[in-house]
Amino acid sequence: MAKTATKIPESEKITINIGHVDLGQVELLVQEGFYSNRSDFIRTAIRNQIDRHAETVRQIIIRKSVDLGLRRITHAELTAAKDAGQMLDIRALGLVVIAPDVTPELARETISALSVLGTLQADDALKAALSDRIS
Structure with missing residues (x-):
């Protein structure tokens, strides 16, 4: 029987709490097409902060x-x-x-x-x- 390699996920799921006003602003940017969805906005914000502190x-x-x-x-x-x-x-x-x-x-x-x-x-x-x- 062939041994199967363990698949390593490409990302980790996290949960965050965000204020109502901040969430509304994220939703507005998504609606206006700046980001495809909330996750896209959050990933972009995280990458920007990582780049800032690289x-x-x-x-x-x-x-x-x-x-x-x-x-x-x-x-x-x-x-x-x-x-x-x-x-x-x-x-x-x-x-x-x-x-x-x-x-x-x-x-x-x-x-x-x-x-x-x-x-x-x-x-x-x-x-x-x-x-x-x-x-």
Whole structure:
């Protein structure tokens, strides 16, 4: 039987609260054709703020040694760390995916800290095993 790759979603759904007047102004801009819908407006506003602070973000990423984008944590990587007697302090901005073949025991033996600014995809048992190390 062929092994299927896990599909990684391209985005994360969030919920926000917005004041009535602000929402009305967003709706007006959508009605006038400046944006295709509310989500388009919000994504554009977020991108504009990220662009505005890009240099600051870049400096923080360098200072904190943060992995940017997609960070996959594999069984082989953790086994190599275990064999070398190392504990990993993983910091990422974006998406962290821990491979499904990583056991909670192996993760606890090799991951000292896991800081994710974004989304962590891992088995529930693995998240529970690392709960005291995830920030």
